Amino acid sequence: MIAMLKALAAGNRGGISVLSALLFVALIGFSALATEYGRALLMKSEDQRVADLAAYSGAVIYNATGSTTSMNAVIGNVAALNGASGAASGSIVASPSGDGNNAVQVTVTTSDPIALGRVLTGSTSVSVSAVSYAEINPASSPGCIIALSGSGSGVTVTSASNITANHCAIDSNTTVTASSASTITTPVIDYGTTAPTATSASSINPPAGQSSVTEAHVTTADPLAGNTGVSAAYAHLGYNSSGTCSNVSGDVCYVQSPSAPSVSGGTALTFNSVTQTGTLPTGCTTTSHSGSSWTISCTGTGPFTFGAFTVSSTAHVTVNTSAAATYNFNGAISVSSSASATFGAGTYNIAGGVSVSSSSSASFGAGTFNIGGLTSSCNGATGYSICNGSGVSMSFGGPSTFVLAGGIYSGASATLTMGSGTTNSYEIGKAANGNSIYSDSSSTTFTLADATGSGDVFQTSGNVYTGSSSNLTLPAASQHDINGNFTVSSSSNVTLGAGTYTMSGYFSVASAATVHATGVTLVIGGANAASNPCSAGASYCTASASNVTLTAPTSGTMEDLAVIGPPPGSGSWPSYKSPNPTAGATISSASGGSLSGAVYFPNAPVTVSSASGLGGGSAACLELIGSSVSVSSASGTSSACTGLGGSGSSAAQITLVQ
Numbered sequence: 001m002i003a004m005l006k007a008l009a010a011g012n013r014g015g016i017s018v019l020s021a022l023l024f025v026a027l028i029g030f031s032a033l034a035t036e037y038g039r040a041l042l043m044k045s046e047d048q049r050v051a052d053l054a055a056y057s058g059a060v061i062y063n064a065t066g067s068t069t070s071m072n073a074v075i076g077n078v079a080a081l082n083g084a085s086g087a088a089s090g091s092i093v094a095s096p097s098g099d100g101n102n103a104v105q106v107t108v109t110t111s112d113p114i115a116l117g118r119v120l121t122g123s124t125s126v127s128v129s130a131v132s133y134a135e136i137n138p139a140s141s142p143g144c145i146i147a148l149s150g151s152g153s154g155v156t157v158t159s160a161s162n163i164t165a166n167h168c169a170i171d172s173n174t175t176v177t178a179s180s181a182s183t184i185t186t187p188v189i190d191y192g193t194t195a196p197t198a199t200s201a202s203s204i205n206p207p208a209g210q211s212s213v214t215e216a217h218v219t220t221a222d223p224l225a226g227n228t229g230v231s232a233a234y235a236h237l238g239y240n241s242s243g244t245c246s247n248v249s250g251d252v253c254y255v256q257s258p259s260a261p262s263v264s265g266g267t268a269l270t271f272n273s274v275t276q277t278g279t280l281p282t283g284c285t286t287t288s289h290s291g292s293s294w295t296i297s298c299t300g301t302g303p304f305t306f307g308a309f310t311v312s313s314t315a316h317v318t319v320n321t322s323a324a325a326t327y328n329f330n331g332a333i334s335v336s337s338s339a340s341a342t343f344g345a346g347t348y349n350i351a352g353g354v355s356v357s358s359s360s361s362a363s364f365g366a367g368t369f370n371i372g373g374l375t376s377s378c379n380g381a382t383g384y385s386i387c388n389g390s391g392v393s394m395s396f397g398g399p400s401t402f403v404l405a406g407g408i409y410s411g412a413s414a415t416l417t418m419g420s421g422t423t424n425s426y427e428i429g430k431a432a433n434g435n436s437i438y439s440d441s442s443s444t445t446f447t448l449a450d451a452t453g454s455g456d457v458f459q460t461s462g463n464v465y466t467g468s469s470s471n472l473t474l475p476a477a478s479q480h481d482i483n484g485n486f487t488v489s490s491s492s493n494v495t496l497g498a499g500t501y502t503m504s505g506y507f508s509v510a511s512a513a514t515v516h517a518t519g520v521t522l523v524i525g526g527a528n529a530a531s532n533p534c535s536a537g538a539s540y541c542t543a544s545a546s547n548v549t550l551t552a553p554t555s556g557t558m559e560d561l562a563v564i565g566p567p568p569g570s571g572s573w574p575s576y577k578s579p580n581p582t583a584g585a586t587i588s589s590a591s592g593g594s595l596s597g598a599v600y601f602p603n604a605p606v607t608v609s610s611a612s613g614l615g616g617g618s619a620a621c622l623e624l625i626g627s628s629v630s631v632s633s634a635s636g637t638s639s640a641c642t643g644l645g646g647s648g649s650s651a652a653q654i655t656l657v658q
Contacts, residue, residue, distance in 0.1 A: 043128045104133070152628050191218075233561075252504055298325060301324070304328060312649075324367065336355075350372065353387065383431040390440070397420035399420070402419075402425065402428065404426075424449045424453075435465055447472075498520060512547075539585065546590060552561070572623050587611055602626070605626050614637070
């Protein structure tokens with residue numbers, strides 16, 4: 001270019017004219033760039049204004065609802081109203097102020113067209129963006145004990161209770177009362193009707209370093225009304241606004257018992273200590289017989305169809321342990337009288353159920369198990385698919401898939417293991433007595449392996465029940481669907497694998513029972529009509545001296561949600577479940593137990609008594625949200641759960657910080 005200009009300069013006057021033209025083009029280009037750069041600065045200023053408006057509006061909504069979905073909807077609407085449709089995106093981040101608070105970050109990106117300037121750049125547009133941060137400053141502290149009803153007792157702390165909420169507010173839409181030598185420690189109390197009171201040697205104190213408790217006469221909104229986890233929990237429960245089951249596949253209240261497998265043909269076989277009666281299926285032979293031991297070998301993969309299969313009187317039968325195959329049983333598999341049976345891996349279609357009794361044992365390799373219900377009585381009821389009697393053992397290898405038309409029973413001092421590894425699946429029906437899983441008393445050990453693989457499910461169409469002193473371990477699974485009640489009897493030990501447990505009935509833990517549940521959310525639709533172990537009408541009940549350690553998930557949709565009570569609604573509920581929006585939580589626990597996460601009963605009372613260890617220590621959180629909250633003869637440390645976004649206090653401040 002320079003050489004060409006020199007050549008033109010050395011030439012004639014025509015060259016001077018060309019040079020002038022080229023310089024004129026460059027001058028126009030640079031002038032256009034300057035003009036369009038100035039317009040881009042103006043556009044950036046406009047984008048900053050929109051980003052500031054959207055960030056502030058998004059922070060207000062997020063503070064009120066704890067919902068990023070609602071927050072982003074508002075951000076998008078504000079941007080669209082200001083001419084930046086589709087150009088704004090928001091997220092929750094740590095505030096750039098460095099004070100530890102959260103902030104809503106909004107980025108607005110627009111495109112400024114280049115007209116004359118493209119002569120030099122070749123580009124048709126330039127991208128312009130602006131970023132804004134709106135800090136959520138809980139100046140009056142987020143609420144962690146919240147009574148939402150505008151009538152009634154509000155928040156009451158009595159009978160020498162000690163509630164410590166050093167970094168969060170006590171909120172009530174009526175009043176807050178401490179009495180009978182009780183103590184409340186909190187920086188803020190928000191009240192709706194009457195100023196807080198402390199009577200009978202009680203006190204309401206600020207945390208160390210604060211001169212007095214800040215009191216605000218404000219209305220507290222439900223902090224979880226728009227929470228995505230709560231909304232998902234209510235939808236999956238499956239009751240509609242009139243209180244009836246929506247009858248939509250995938251809803252918990254729609255879960256029904258699977259159909260029994262259809263098997264025809266086959267001949268009944270009986271083995272005892274000295275004889276075998278009946279005919280084996282084609283392709284199968286008894287290949288060895290030594291004393292009371294029998295080995296059945298089947299060539300190929302089947303299917304091999306048997307009739308009823310009975311092993312008794314100290315006999316031991318082994319069926320094809322070398323290769324997987326398909327086995328059909330037109331009847332039940334029964335092992336009794338100190339006998340044993342070993343079945344290889346494969347697919348098992350058992351029309352009449354599996355029963356082990358009288359000091360016997362049975363084991364199956366990994367596979368798929370389609371099992372119908374027993375016609376004979378097991379624990380006083382027919383219809384169990386698996387009946388593991390007292391003092392016996394039964395095991396199923398894994399990974400395995402279980403499709404059971406009836407329930408599962410494991411008797412006193414028995415051992416039952418279902419599946420192994422992490423990729424097992426369970427569809428469990430119920431027996432005639434309504435039970436899907438029954439772990440009986442006296443040291444029963446009943447274990448179901450995890451169901452965390454793709455496509456794995458855990459579903460029961462009836463109740464889960466543990467007898468006194470039994471041991472039950474349920475699998476980790478993303479979702480546990482229980483179309484019934486969950487009852488933990490006294491002195492039993494229950495381990496709940498991680499995941500969400502959605503039940504159409506109630507959840508009840510009796511005295512001296514132990515429950516371990518980490519990474520668990522309980523979603524409850526029902527209420528206990530009986531008065532044992534808690535007062536009638538409780539939806540979630542842990543009785544005095546029970547040892548319950550329940551810790552909510554720390555990430556995901558259900559982050560920091562420990563217990564979600566019945567959804568709002570009224571109408572004709574299923575008879576034995578009797579869910580009710582006003583069915584509350586009754587919480588009592590031994591010193592070794594803890595509760596970490598939010599307990600959410602917006603339409604029902606939350607009652608805490610004779611409990612200690614609530615809150616789970618400094619690294620955990622505890623929010624109690626009910627129509628009213630009553631604490632007596634208890635101690636606990638409450639703190640706001642950051643994963644819920646949340647504050648019940650209306651006094652939080654929103655500040656643009658950058």
